[in-house]
Amino acid sequence: MLQTISKPTELVLPDTERLSLAQTLDCGQSFRWTFQNDGTWIGVVGKRVLWVKEEKGKLLAGCLSRAETDGEMEPFLREYFDLDTDYQKIQRLCGSNPVLKEAAAFAGGIHILRQEPWEALCTFILSQNNNIKRITGLVERLCENFGEPILTIDGRKYFSFPTAEVLASQTEEGLAPVRCGFRAKYVLDAAKKVSSGKIDLDALREIPTQEAMDILMGIKGVGPKVAQCALLFGMHKLDCLPRDVWIGRAMDRLFPEGFPQEVLPIAGVAQQYLFHYVRCYPEILEDEK
DNA sequence: ATCCAGGTTGTCC
């Protein structure tokens, strides 16, 4: 077992809780977690390198990078894994439509993580016109080159996500090792606007989704899809419905009139169920007849 | 080799 500096934290989940780490950490919302062959996940959240694991009705976790005082980890985990949101209720809302009901039954272990706003914005800028495997590589190289080294396990180094300030001090040529192509200038524009305070990401949490989107779309390379991903995954705005190629196809085919009214406030979660569902069963979107 | 990927931009009408 990995050496956790402090005693591992055990969180007992209610029996109604369907949290699945595999679904949550591998559904394309975060690109910073890797599955280990001992059944744990390792990822970097802020300054912490964490391991997490699920065990019948429990979430087990530990911090590998620093000592945690008693009682520090639990609220942190509850927050990051969004354990205080009522996902049972969300799945009930999805039940009003047969397709969403099916998607929710299949992917109901997904929680929307509460990631750092800057990290979410930056990674989804990198995500555009790109596939998940390569996005993961870009994020990794971004962190290796511009993040802070936190610790090394089994020869693998873990880095924090670079701050907007550090990236704002770079140039397009400086970002070359990331190999993110035309997205480099977009990352720089975002980093400059965020680090200068021209855009205050925390303030966006408090204002209506559409206004927040308009502000984010003032960044070069941020259109509606990236803005909605930043808001959904970085600011927990569950009404955001980012439309990528997968969701676009699924919506056209399965919801030509859009989602049902009652789902709209949690459309982002429904969208994520659907995303995971159609990625696992792409034949759903094939032409019948 | 051509197509595509959790899109956006610039340009043309």
Add this chain to the structure above:
DNA sequence: GGACAACATGGA
């Protein structure tokens, strides 16, 4: 307003 190529990179 909508349509459409171009944009870097790498895997299928």
